[in-house]
Amino acid sequence: MTQMTNAEAAAVLDRYGRLMELAGENAFRVRAFVRAAETVRDLDRPFGDLARSGNLRRVSGIGPAIAAALTELASTGEYLALRTLEADVPATLLDVVAVPGLGAKTASRLFHELGIADLDALTRAADAGHIRALAGLGAKTEERILAGIAALARRSGRHRLGLLLPAGRRLVATIGSVLPPNTSVALAGSVRRMEETGADLDLVVGVADTQSATRAIEEMPEVARSTVLGMGTLRLRMQSGLDADVFVVRQDAFGTALVRATGPEAHLDLLGDPLPVAPDETAVYAALGMAWIPPELRQGRDEVALARAGTLPRLVTVADIRGEFHSHTTWSDGAGSVAEMAAAARAAGYDFLGISDHTRGLGVANGLDAGRLAAQRTEIASVNPGPVRIFAGAEVEVARDGRLDFDDPTLAALDVVIASLHVGLRQPRSQLTERLISVLENPHVDIVAHPSGRLIERREGGDFAWDRVFASAAHAGTALEINADPARLDLNGDLARQALAAGCLLTINGDAHHPSFAQIEYGVATARRAGASAEQILNCWSVDQVSAWLADRGGSGR
Ligand SMILES: [Zn+2]
Ligand SMILES: [Zn+2]
Structure with missing residues (x-):
């Protein structure tokens, strides 16, 4: 018998966890298996060695049930409990749960109420309008399911x-x-x-x-x-x-x-x-x-x-990046304090850093209201002036109706205002486009973050009329972000290329939630794929040029 790889063992644990979820098993047990799968996938040595030496339990997140499963896999190449479970729950339901926008709860309902056990049945039911007939699901859900199935087909094995x-x-x-x-x-x-x-x-x-x-x-x-x-x-x-x-x-x-x-x-x-x-x-x-x-x-x-x-563009490099605008601290969902982020920025060789915590509308734990924003400014002032200029900012939530989370005086008091659409990304094209354009044309908004809202391999971005978006951004002089988080890379290379052709200014940000700016590399690479050179990227400008640009746009621009 060939030894099972860590990835194969991880797949067994993951499958077992997800089938348990569909069977309505205890959520803690489900999560323990799904998490252990990730742990095993990332182990730096073969799980079989750990099983044979009896050291599995030393790995954090591997309890007795999971250790037993792994030991069985290492010695027999099989996990009998999975076989038993597969007899109860059709394994094809796992394909149904994998459809973006469809969770285990809905999949389980579709199975029990409509008998949908695989992707084909799901597609047929959605096409025929059977899903909207279920209480609480509706035509929107049905549309999303069809879009999810299409997205799934495009991205397998990546x-x-x-x-x-x-x-x-x-x-x-x-x-x-x-x-x-x-x-x-x-x-x-x-x-x-x-x-x-x-x-x-x-x-x-x-x-x-x-x-x-x-x-x-x-x-x-x-x-x-x-x-x-x-x-x-x-x-x-x-x-x-x-x-x-x-x-x-x-x-x-x-x-x-x-x-x-x-x-x-x-x-x-x-x-x-x-x-x-x-x-x-x-x-x-x-x-x-x-x-x-x-x-x-x-x-x-x-x-x-x-x-x-001999006319290739001189592409932007990581060394050209002199600072970032979009980062989070313990004031919202980040892991570092303002001072820790500033120290990390200094270690990265940056001249400036924008602190832009989430606002309350997003509903993340700790989103800032105007009062806490003011308190945060006091803390930022205590770090300025330091070797790294800290710009006081916020990642301001754009509500479904296009309204920003803060009023104009609050926005005007910030050095840099980043606006983000995290919700309502499934609105129809014209509504979504108008919503974004109204944000781009708001004189207080300096940057729009992760413009499409896509999550790679997980969620398609919004259906924007990009030519109109880019024309508006270029006209208003609002910078568009290339979010460097490898789960986002948003704008992507193709859209960033179109934005540059339309005359837009770009900015690359790691959206750091920890005191580290290593992710910037992925954003720089995306900008390079768009053919961007340093002059076209706001964060390659000197701190004085950036301050002048921000002040010119109506920030407090110290
Ligand atoms: Zn965001
Ligand atoms: Zn962010």
Whole structure:
């Protein structure tokens, strides 16, 4: 029997938890299994080793029931309780629960009242208008279910960049550590292009002795299984459950292999066939008569024409970022105090930081009202003046009717006002667009955060008329955010590109809820995919330029 991977064991625990939920089991037990699944998925060594050495219970979140399940999985490769449960609850119901916007409660009702046990039945019932007939569900729910089914079909088997990039970097380091010191190892594929999701990892290894390198890679303990796909091409199934395609080539062809493995197909088509053989990418592109093209721009658009003409944009880099505007503290749902956030900003080399806690309308624990906002300003004043200029701000909630959470005098007293739509994102296009435009044109609003409201792999963004939104933002001079949270990346690269073409100013913010600004990298990558250069990004300006811009827009602009 091949040893089960951590990801496979995690999938069993997760499935068991979710089926228990559908069976109406105790919510604590359900959550314990679902959480333990995540713990097992992230373990840094095989769960089977822990089971055999009797150390499972030392892992936090693994209680006796879960330890027993894992021990059974490690020794038999099966969990009998899951079999029993599957006999009671149709497993296809799990597909129904996975539809965005449909929880276990509704799925359970649909099963018991309409006999809907799988996605096909759900689609048919929604199409036929049977769901709206159920008390408390209605036509809106039905629409949302249909949209959710469509969204689900588009996104199966994808992982977020926020998971793939760190995993890819770890794998690069691990492979480097088992190969001779003069080896080249690089990430390629969608992750190197910084696409928001990807199916797997791609790596290129340039080495003198490809055969022994291939063997050394296959024998790494992090590898659960490996398959040879062709000459020098390995498909690895990692213990983490991720797949990685590794292309092992001789050093003198490393550049060529890296261009090819980075792709995408549409870019390679523009380059033509065959690619010149060269040890590094710059030499490959030079032999083709053009400048090296940053991976984020390799999209099969106009990048090859621009590279030939020598007119590629000078893309923004993380080093260009001089501060952020959108961050949270313990005053709302953040984990750090104002002083801790300021210290982290200083450690990140920032010149300024906007503190923008949630307002009360969002209903998060601790949302600010005008009174607490004033109290927070006193605390901010005690941190200013310091090495990092703190801008007093707020992430002001936009209600369903377009009203902001604070009145004009309160907004006018802030240094920076960020407006966010967190609710009512399913409004029809015209209503949603008008609502956002009224916010963009409000003279007190400086920035609109995560404009589409999408959550990658979880929730589609609002249905905005983007051309009208961008025209309005450009006209009002309101900055649009690229939210750098890898769960959001909002605006995405395509929309940010359109916004720039319409003349909009952009700002990249990590939306930090902890004293760390490491996420900014994902937002910068998204801006690079949009072809943005530093001048087009508000947070690449100097603190004096930013202060002047804010003051000019009617903030208190100290
Ligand atoms: Zn927000
Ligand atoms: Zn926020």
